[in-house]
Amino acid sequence: MPMLMEMNQVGKPETTIQVTNASKRFDIYETPLDRLKHIVFPKRTGYSREFWALRDVSLSVTRGETVGIIGRNGSGKSTLLQIICGTLRPTQGDIAINGRVAALLELGAGFNLEFSGRENVYLNAAMLGMTSDQIERKFASIEQFAEIGDFIDQPVKTYSSGMYVRLAFAVAIHVEPAVLIIDEALAVGDARFQAKCFNKIKELKESGVTILFVSHDVGSVRTLCERAVWLDGGRVRMEGGAFAVTAQYTQFMSEGLGESEAIGISSQPAGSAAGLDEEAKQNGQTAQNAGRxxxxxxxxxxxxxxxxxxxxxxxxxxxxxxxxxxxxxxxxxxxxxxxxxxxxxxxxxxxxxxxxxxxxxxxxxxxxxxxxxxxxxxxxxxxxxxxxxxxxxxxxxxxxxxxxxxxxxxxxxxxxxxxxxxxxxxxxxIENDRYGLFLPDITEKIRMDETPLLRR
CATH class of the missing domain: 2.70.50.60 (abc- transporter (atp binding component) like domain)
Structure with a gap:
């Protein structure tokens, strides 16, 4: 896969993912015999029909961005991610990636079911470009994050789906990727582990890792992502701020709108924070403090x-x-x-x-x-x-x-x-800075009695 040259020009963020007019065609055969005939007589036509999973998709993601990919089943999300990862080649278009890619595309991808968890950690990390010494240094942290205990030395085929995805996620986040791709993998696992994963994703995001996040959970996309891309029928239906895009997607899914019935809207979320005080003055509002x-x-x-x-x-x-x-x-x-x-x-x-x-x-x-x-x-x-x-x-x-x-x-x-x-x-x-989202009614009371607390 071609590598994109780093862009360190002043004022121009470094691009880590550049997809230009990518399209992917699959040949669909009605019967296995038709597939065999096509192999034997490749120049003849009529044995298959074309299915375009992607059509002219372009996407540019800069270093440190978290971009959500949303769309119905069959919209082309997984195909796009596989092309970015290099496991599929586009029929048309160009893909350029700057840095190591770690991907969680689907359960069952990347691990050998006959190998133990330990062996799969070394194998998977090596495939992602880590040396044996690097893996050795990271292994304890990977094992601790995965929380599968003694099963680390058992064949992966004995794992539950939750254990499997925990180990896969632990490997992906410890290989120090430039790009992390997550395709619905976090839907598996208990609530505590999902929260742990989201916290880790936020840490990676703050450290400058580029993240592509595919999920049907609109709330998760809005929480993690600044931008979102909505794919429908293999094409980009809408791209822009995560709130605006997911709002239109939610409407589409709720109403079951057809291709031509979508309501057009700006790709930028309403309510930019810029110039609020000036506009407030124009509306007859006065701010008591600067920056209010x-x-x-x-x-x-x-x-x-x-x-x-x-x-x-x-x-x-x-x-x-x-x-x-x-x-x-x-x-x-x-x-x-x-x-x-x-x-x-x-x-x-x-x-x-x-x-x-x-x-x-x-x-x-x-x-x-x-x-x-x-x-x-x-x-x-x-x-x-x-x-x-x-x-x-x-x-x-x-x-x-x-x-x-x-x-x-x-x-x-x-x-x-x-x-x-x-x-x-x-x-x-609120005049005084407070942590959290809400200001609950909380009373404070100090309680003392004659017995020192340390003697109880």
Whole structure:
């Protein structure tokens, strides 16, 4: 595989992955006999049909970036990763990689089932370019991370799927790769090990490792990745900020849209942090301290869809006096007010109004639906109403967005009459820096008695 020359020019990040117009064609045979005929008579046609798993895919990833690859099964994700790893050659196009690649493409790839875990560690690491001395120095750390105990000296064919992926992941992260590729491998394993893997991925990311992360878990992509690429039918459907791309992908999967029905949207997430204070002044807001975050009036929804667009007439985040605010201080009362127009002919018994507050990466922080509480009966005369959700601001300093939704809860999976992700934006400002996402109500009390603690 050709190697890309390092780019150390001032102001130009080093590119570690460069995919240019990559396409991959497979020949599909109806019967084994057709395959044999094609081998014997290679110049004759008609024995197979063409299937293009990838079409003109281009991708550039710089050092230290974490890029998510999303798409339905069969969209070309795994084919693209195999081409980047070098296990497949593109039919057309060019691939250039700068540095060692470590990949977790699928369970069963890379390990010899008859060899022990120890032997597979040495074999796999050697295949990735490590010397025996380097592997020897890393082995204890690999064994400790994998947490498979005495099974390290047992044949891999005796491993559970969780043990297998733990060992494979441990090897991949210890070979000091320039590029780490993960294809759904972290879906296997318990929650504790998954958290351990995510922490390690974050460490690698901070150290400058380029990461390609394939997952159907939109939350994981939003948490780990700055950018995302959505593949559909072997082509790039959308590329841009992880939040914006995953929002469109979520809509696509929820509605089952066809190829021509996707809603176009900017590839950049709404609500850039640049110039917030200046825009806040233009909107009549004054910051009490320099650098205080503020929402902007120009922010547009990141995602807006549903079967009855227009059912949500307005969405606001207000202070205790009912005034719209861009900035809320610690523990300040907040009102989420939604004006609703109930669509004609819907089952009001299954109607639900919901809101959530997300951070700018798209992580749900606060979620509330009338369906969960079952405290409101929508079977009243008339179709227009306002609903208020009252809470206190317990969010740490930062920018946030409101999601407003009108749901049909007649089935186990909610269907949406209207869903607005980014209905409005606001900021929270806490004067003293605090760790964590929230400011919970915690009381502090020191307890003393006559018996010294050390004597108990």
């Amino acid at each position: 975050p503020a929402a902007t009036a120009s922010d547009e929804p990141i995602n807006h869809w549903g079967t009855h667009i227009g059912s949500i007439v307005s969405s606001q985040v207000l202070d205790s006096a009912g005034r719209r605010q861009s900035v809320f201080t610690a523990f300040e009362p907040m009102i989420v007010r939604l004006a609703i127009q109930i669509p004609e002919g819907v089952d009001r018994r299954a109607l639900s109004v919901a809101f959530s507050i997300k951070d700018t990466k798209g992580t749900d922080l606060i979620v509330r639906t009338t369906h969960d509480e079952k405290g409101i009966d929508f079977e009243f005369d008339g179709s227009e109403f306002e609903i208020e959700f009252r809470l206190r601001n317990q969010l740490n300093t930062g920018r946030y967005l409101l999601v407003a939704a009108l749901e049909d809860r007649s089935t186990a999976v909610p269907q949406y009459y209207e869903y607005i992700e980014g209905a409005c934006y606001f900021s929270s400002y």
